[in-house]
Amino acid sequence: MSNSRDFILNKLKKNPAPFPEQSKVENYLPMVKLEKKTPESLLQHFKSEAEKLSAQVTICNSEKSAEETFFKIIGNEIQINCWSAENLPLKNFYQALKDKGIEITENESVRIGVTGVNAALAATGSIVLASGKGRQRTASLLPEVHIALIKKGQIFADFESWIKECCKKGLEDFTNPSNTIVISGPSRTADISMELVLGMHGPKGQYLIIY
Amino acid sequence: MKIQSENFAKAAQKAIADADLQSAVSFGTNLAYTKRKSAVFVSGQDHGEQIRQQAAQIKRHALNNLPQLLEQAEQQMQKNGIKVLWAKDAAEANQKVLEIIQQKQAKKVIKSKSMVSEEIAMNDFLEKNGVQVIESDLGEYIIQISGDHPSHIVVPVVHRTKASIRDTLMQKIGMPHTDDAQTMTHFVRGHLRKEFLEADIGISGGNFIIAESGSLCLATNEGNGRMVTSLPPVHIAVVGIEKVIPTLEDYATLTQMLPRSATGQSMAVYTNIINGPRRKDEEDGPQEVYVVFLDNGRSEIYSSGYTEALACIRCGACLNACPVYRVSGGHSYGWVYPGPIGAVVTPLLVGLNKASPLPNASSLCGSCKQVCPVVIDIPRMLLDLRHDLTKQKKSSKTWKIGMYIWAKSNRSEKWYKMTGRLIKASRYLPISKLPGLLKNWTRFREMPQPAAKSFHDIWQDGLKDEDK
Numbered sequence A: 001m002s003n004s005r006d007f008i009l010n011k012l013k014k015n016p017a018p019f020p021e022q023s024k025v026e027n028y029l030p031m032v033k034l035e036k037k038t039p040e041s042l043l044q045h046f047k048s049e050a051e052k053l054s055a056q057v058t059i060c061n062s063e064k065s066a067e068e069t070f071f072k073i074i075g076n077e078i079q080i081n082c083w084s085a086e087n088l089p090l091k092n093f094y095q096a097l098k099d100k101g102i103e104i105t106e107n108e109s110v111r112i113g114v115t116g117v118n119a120a121l122a123a124t125g126s127i128v129l130a131s132g133k134g135r136q137r138t139a140s141l142l143p144e145v146h147i148a149l150i151k152k153g154q155i156f157a158d159f160e161s162w163i164k165e166c167c168k169k170g171l172e173d174f175t176n177p178s179n180t181i182v183i184s185g186p187s188r189t190a191d192i193s194m195e196l197v198l199g200m201h202g203p204k205g206q207y208l209i210i211y
Numbered sequence B: 001m002k003i004q005s006e007n008f009a010k011a012a013q014k015a016i017a018d019a020d021l022q023s024a025v026s027f028g029t030n031l032a033y034t035k036r037k038s039a040v041f042v043s044g045q046d047h048g049e050q051i052r053q054q055a056a057q058i059k060r061h062a063l064n065n066l067p068q069l070l071e072q073a074e075q076q077m078q079k080n081g082i083k084v085l086w087a088k089d090a091a092e093a094n095q096k097v098l099e100i101i102q103q104k105q106a107k108k109v110i111k112s113k114s115m116v117s118e119e120i121a122m123n124d125f126l127e128k129n130g131v132q133v134i135e136s137d138l139g140e141y142i143i144q145i146s147g148d149h150p151s152h153i154v155v156p157v158v159h160r161t162k163a164s165i166r167d168t169l170m171q172k173i174g175m176p177h178t179d180d181a182q183t184m185t186h187f188v189r190g191h192l193r194k195e196f197l198e199a200d201i202g203i204s205g206g207n208f209i210i211a212e213s214g215s216l217c218l219a220t221n222e223g224n225g226r227m228v229t230s231l232p233p234v235h236i237a238v239v240g241i242e243k244v245i246p247t248l249e250d251y252a253t254l255t256q257m258l259p260r261s262a263t264g265q266s267m268a269v270y271t272n273i274i275n276g277p278r279r280k281d282e283e284d285g286p287q288e289v290y291v292v293f294l295d296n297g298r299s300e301i302y303s304s305g306y307t308e309a310l311a312c313i314r315c316g317a318c319l320n321a322c323p324v325y326r327v328s329g330g331h332s333y334g335w336v337y338p339g340p341i342g343a344v345v346t347p348l349l350v351g352l353n354k355a356s357p358l359p360n361a362s363s364l365c366g367s368c369k370q371v372c373p374v375v376i377d378i379p380r381m382l383l384d385l386r387h388d389l390t391k392q393k394k395s396s397k398t399w400k401i402g403m404y405i406w407a408k409s410n411r412s413e414k415w416y417k418m419t420g421r422l423i424k425a426s427r428y429l430p431i432s433k434l435p436g437l438l439k440n441w442t443r444f445r446e447m448p449q450p451a452a453k454s455f456h457d458i459w460q461d462g463l464k465d466e467d468k
Ligand code: SF4
Pocket: B261, B311, B312, B313, B314, B315, B316, B317, B318, B319, B341, B368, B371, B372, B373, B374, B375, B376
């Protein structure tokens, strides 16, 4: 095993740099130039980009109305796959679930998955979810509908500014979770005659509740 | 997969005569081509060009430091709990994957889309060794149950019509009759969901490896990439050594350029960063993660005049832009990587003698370079490969005699004028098709009538006029 390793590395090392004129990029341009970066304009930009990806976005003004929006979305469902209480931004959420008799389970057949987010990216309408204790991957993957609860303060301008923040916090912090996923809209495919279909393997619907 | 690139011309002719294929491929490539433009140039033409140059610089800078980056990536990955293996060639990679499978006594493997696994013919190898392998990308799954091969690196079934896909799904997995793409897709969803939950091992490729953090990065739309790397207890990724890049910032540019160039999406639905097996306090995720660094000819390319080819991020934009790919379809190229980049990479990986028509399967129009997110000079490499072919004396006798005559008549004024006069004289012959050796040139078109006056004549006349 180490044989192949050394063989490959030695072979590569025998060569001088193939593109000597190319150095490291000094100032990275972001993929998308955003005109305005005030919190309000980022919020609106996030909403419109996410909607382009077929997400349903609701902006709420209080925890209470965020909670109400949530219960309206799930209708009569009595089971959900949900992150643990301390990983969700709504304080009384678990109590409210209990009051309504809603069961929390990771059973594969559950139709609703509920998570918080680590960040939301305005330029592309994406949400970022890192794995961890009480933050199971399945909640945003197996159910037909994924509902994410987002705080306004979690919205970044773009992928680049989120990455910058990660660099600031350090690589240790970045690699702590076994998996970080940046999700942009519901699962999709266009493999059959280029027709867009939502919900190939992941969720068919995505609801984003921001407050 | 058997290499059939020597057969390019015949296969392309067959593809040209296939009306279904023509309409499917031209529709698919056109759509992707148009959508790419608005996504890459989202903040204007100049900005888009600057970002392309930035992506190009990132990849070339990475290649400059390839061996050091691989060592750094290995070290960081091990720190993250990933087991790193190295494979010189296809056989070694397949053997190592099989060993892991056998050690885990696994029976069923589920895969997400990976061109590298096609390159090393992993499915065939594992199946011969009694392992059940299931593709989970919708396109790849359709390919697998039809016994077909992918014809595009991003849209594997771009050559198939909806009706032919429907028939396959009805025959092979008992789908009820429907002409609705959504119903078909959701039928396959239900069918494959069971497989995900039962699989012992998930196998994926990789789009990028970030050296500084030791992360394996994938970009997928369907969610199968997430399933494959999250549900089974073991995840194995086989990745080409050229995929390693230095930093998170580099990753931020490239992982956005990829979907914008590939399908015109601003982001892949699932931009997946994998840092290792499930942590002690995590509820799900695989218990073990293996990454196989695959060489398989890449270190050879690294030391050749074609190093640039290793910058490719497999977005498929050059396929969609190529007038030759658009009519000949992917299968004509005869191996795993089709289109302009395939015409470069195939001869380099399998040998020029097994893919000699490919460097000539291009009009050198330059579209591929123009759309490439990392500005790979494909036309330059195609020309160099043609040069290599000539040096190896791989061109045919007739070609050589033709070129000899052409060179001769272009080098002497006397001969040049004489050929010119001959052609002019043929103006009065009623021919629309050329005979003999030149037959192919007018096979699909009329012989144009030579002009009454050559450029030389006009020039001379002009000089005389000026004298007056
Ligand atoms: S050569 Fe360039 S355009 Fe073609 S697949 Fe590779 S990265 Fe994309």
